[in-house]
Structure formats: structure tokens, C-alpha cells
Amino acid sequence: MTQDLMGWDVNVAFLSYTNEWRMHRRLLGKAFAAQEITTYEEREASAVHRLLLHLLEKPELFSRHFKRMSGELSVSIIYGLESWPECTLYLHLAERAITAMSRSLLLGQYLVNTFPILKRIPRWFPGAGFKKKAEEWRPLARDMLEMPFAETQRQMAIGKTLRTCFTTDALHQLHSSPSAKDYSEIDIKNSGASTFLAGADIIAVSIENFVLAMLTNPAAQGNWADTRTFLFRTSGNYG
Secondary structure, eight states, rough: OOOTTTTTGGSGGOOOHHHHHHHHHHHHHHOTTTTGGGGHHHHHHHHHHHHHHHHHHOOOGGGHHHHHHHHHHHHHHOOOOOHHHHHHHHHHHHHHHHHHHHHHHHHOOGGGOOOOOGGGGTTTOOOOOOOOHHHHHHHHHHHHHHHHHHHHHHHHHHHOOOOHHHHHHHHHHHHHHHGOOOOOHHHHHHHHHHHHHHHHHHHHHHHHHHHHHHHHHHHHHHHHHHHHHHHHHOTTTTT
């Protein structure tokens, strides 16, 4: 249901181990190699500083703050977009897409996931309610793929300077020597959307899990305080 009926068959997470999957792995692996990710350290630090300020102001909204930080960071690193109105639009879109995808993947929720042949029955057939649901959710996949990518392309076309990001770097490399590349703009778009969707969700969930771990294991907080002090004293960047 998720891939064929909702349009997420282009998501890298759902690809089979084929040449197409290997191409996406090379594309993303090169963009986020150890020597490349240092490019994003400054904006990551800025995102953490904003998160801490938001937590000081309204600690009770910690979950919302985590989602905002992870979403802003993902939009910036994948698409180079940093205007808050733009980020808000794509964050809301990503949240709705993730919710729809999660619901479609629930074990036992839709029989078509167990018997894929059911995707061929007509939508009016008894028990085909999943098709109507898939049609309702399908635009989310399309918008996630198209909207932020198109905005980045639009801003590049009018000459606006964007911060270094996955999409602009990949497009520049492709256009500078298209014959030497084994990927297309569509591949960049699909890889970027897959990574943005994963990053916007996983970062926030990971931080929430860390908070839960600290709250349920208060003794570990003392150990972390000692480790943090050691890191601060031995690091020239944070001392």
C-alpha cells in the first residue's frame, strides 16, 4: 500500500537492492561522507543554541521544540532553505506525510499489505476502503517530493545565494558535467526527499528517547555531568 498505492515507491528506504538503490547510496554516501559533514557543523551548533533558548522559555513544549529543531536542520541541510515560513510549510507537510506513512505500515491495519494482489481490485469493491485512503494520502508523497525541491531550484534560477546543501551541490555537479554522472535530477529529488523525511522525524525521536532515558535513570545524569565537564575542559571548541 505504502509504495504502490501511496506513491512512496521512490523512497530510498523502500527500494530493493538494485542498481538504482546502489546509485542512491553512492549519491548520499558522497554527500554525507565524514569529510563533508563538517560543512554543516556551524548550522548544527546554531540549531542547538536556538533549541536551548526555546527550552528555557517554554520547557513544557519540549517535544515541539525538538521537532522544530530537527525539521529546520533537515530543511537547511537538504534544501538550503532557512526562511521560517518556508520551513513551517515543509515541516507541517513532513509531519502529515510521516503520520500517513506510519498508519499505512501498521501491522494488520490493511490487508493489502499481507496480500498485495488486492491492490488490483476496483475501488468500489467491498473491502477496498484502503484504496480511498491511499488516494487521500497520495498527494502528500507527491508534495514532499516536489515542493521543497522546486523551491530550491526556483531560488537557484533567480540567482539567490543558498547555503551549501545536498540538493544544490548535487545539481551543480550534475549540470557541470552531466555525461559523467550516473544520476539525474529525479534521483536527486528522490534521495533528498527520503533523507529529509527521515531526518525530520528521527532526530526529534532520538532526542525524546534520550530525555526519557535520563528521566527514568536519574543516576546516569550525574555520570553525564562528569563527562560533559571533561569534554568542555578538553575541547578547544567548547571550552
